[in-house]
Amino acid sequence: MTDDLITDAELPVRRREIKSYVMRAGRMTDGQQRGLDEGWPKFGLLLADGLQDFDQVFGRQAPRTLEIGFGMGQSLLEMAKAAPEQDFIGIEVHRPGVGSLLNGLLTENISNVRVYSCDALEVLKNCVADASLDRLMLFFPDPWHKSRHHKRRIVQPEFAQLVRSKLKVGGIFHLATDWEPYAEYMLEVLNVAPGLVNLSAEQTWVPRPAERPVTKFERRGERLGHGVWDLKFTRVAD
Numbered sequence: 450m451t452d453d454l455i456t457d458a459e460l461p462v463r464r465r466e467i468k469s470y471v472m473r474a475g476r477m478t479d480g481q482q483r484g485l486d487e488g489w490p491k492f493g494l495l496l497a498d499g500l501q502d503f504d505q506v507f508g509r510q511a512p513r514t515l516e517i518g519f520g521m522g523q524s525l526l527e528m529a530k531a532a533p534e535q536d537f538i539g540i541e542v543h544r545p546g547v548g549s550l551l552n553g554l555l556t557e558n559i560s561n562v563r564v565y566s567c568d569a570l571e572v573l574k575n576c577v578a579d580a581s582l583d584r585l586m587l588f589f590p591d592p593w594h595k596s597r598h599h600k601r602r603i604v605q606p607e608f609a610q611l612v613r614s615k616l617k618v619g620g621i622f623h624l625a626t627d628w629e630p631y632a633e634y635m636l637e638v639l640n641v642a643p644g645l646v647n648l649s650a651e652q653t654w655v656p657r658p659a660e661r662p663v664t665k666f667e668r669r670g671e672r673l674g675h676g677v678w679d680l681k682f683t684r685v686a687d
Contacts, residue, residue: 522550
């Protein structure tokens with residue numbers, strides 16, 4: 450039954466492109482399956498539906514945040530619960546993670562989240578209007594450690610300009626990584642990106658913002674002595 454719920458993955462691919470993610474198989478728990486069965490019809494959005502009027506989707510005008518790669522969805526769930534006056538759009542390709550978030554939305558009776566399960570770049574290009582987002586978040590993307598794989602990193606000059614085009618003037622691009630070389634790489638790309646200004650006075654990273662929930666993964670890393678680097682950029686007028 451659930452194989453019919455998310456159909457974008459079955460759409461024909463026009464050309465082979467480098468992906469910034471790897472599809473990973475995973476077993477579904479009963480809760481995750483419930484999320485897909487019951488939650489997807491309520492909260493799911495399809496790439497095939499094209500450009501969205503999110504005021505119509507959510508039934509209101511509200512500050513709007515989009516998160517790329519929400520993982521298992523716990524942080525997005527916490528942020529949406531803490532800010533019911535805001536709307537959130539999450540994108541994730543990992544089906545157990547999608548199911549987990551949807552199950553959480555049902556369990557917590559949260560209604561200010563909508564979900565895509567497909568390529569984030571395609572969603573930004575085809576489904577999100579220019580200058581329509583108040584915030585875009587990218588937390589702990591795959592750093593692609595090996596040099597020959599750096600081309601797979603989602604943070605590239607072209608991506609920076611795509612993000613800029615979707616943010617309102619004054620909108621925030623918030624990134625976080627636990628891999629310092631990737632943090633330095635992000636700074637290298639974004640500090641020279643037209644239309645984006647680093648909110649760090651030192652042009653580096655910012656203290657962890659209170660609005661970003663600390664994940665279990667991050668707590669474990671802290672116990673092991675790992676660091677986390679947050680970066681914030683704002684869109685300025687063209």
